[in-house]
Amino acid sequence: xxxxxxxxxxxxxxxxxxxxxxxxxxxxxxxxxxxxxxxxxxxxxxxxxxxxxxxxxxxxxxxxxxxxxxxxxxxxxxxxxxxxxxxxxxxxxxxxxxxxxxxxxxxxxxxxxxxxxxxxxxxxxxxxxxxxxxxxxxxxxxxxxxxxxxxxxxxxxxxxxxxxxxxxxxxxxxxxxxxxxxxxxxxxxxxxxxxxxxxxx
Numbered sequence: 001x002x003x004x005x006x007x008x009x010x011x012x013x014x015x016x017x018x019x020x021x022x023x024x025x026x027x028x029x030x031x032x033x034x035x036x037x038x039x040x041x042x043x044x045x046x047x048x049x050x051x052x053x054x055x056x057x058x059x060x061x062x063x064x065x066x067x068x069x070x071x072x073x074x075x076x077x078x079x080x081x082x083x084x085x086x087x088x089x090x091x092x093x094x095x096x097x098x099x100x101x102x103x104x105x106x107x108x109x110x111x112x113x114x115x116x117x118x119x120x121x122x123x124x125x126x127x128x129x130x131x132x133x134x135x136x137x138x139x140x141x142x143x144x145x146x147x148x149x150x151x152x153x154x155x156x157x158x159x160x161x162x163x164x165x166x167x168x169x170x171x172x173x174x175x176x177x178x179x180x181x182x183x184x185x186x187x188x189x190x191x192x193x194x195x196x197x198x199x200x201x
Contacts, residue, residue: 019157037120044105174194
């Protein structure tokens with residue numbers, strides 16, 4: 001998909017419970033648009049890098065705790081009596097945000113998006129949006145981008161073990177709802193169709 005630099009960068013924030021398909025769909029979106037023109041960015045990338053350094057996790061250990069089946073195992077890979085999910089939530093909610101502000105990860109993401117824009121990317125897919133404060137910061141710090149909130153729903157998924165939520169949009173950005181009960185390709189088509197309609201408005 002050739003990118004016309006005269007068009008604003010499209011930034012899509014995927015918001016949904018764990019196991020609703022956010023990462024899988026974001027990766028598929030990158031392949032559909034083209035890896036030369038798009039990227040899957042995680043708001044949690046800075047957080048995970050910090051937690052990994054705290055526990056001196058090797059590549060093998062980090063890849064292990066990142067697997068879905070291991071994220072809730074307590075004491076796994078040397079994490080004391082905490083699970084990887086608990087470590088990340090505690091580091092974010094008990095230290096980083098109270099110390100540096102609720103918008104800390106939003107600021108980090110905005111800096112990354114501006115770098116992607118300079119590098120010529122046309123689309124950024126953020127696969128772990130869960131807080132309105134971060135989204136507000138992105139909109140403020142990236143005024144030339146077009147933002148879309150893609151809410152993902154899947155039967156049997158919820159936020160019971162997660163600090164994130166279906167945050168209130170309140171007209172902050174465009175929005176599309178995806179009931180992810182079909183194929184990944186269908187979800188990708190729905191999101192890209194929505195973006196194409198926005199570009200023609």
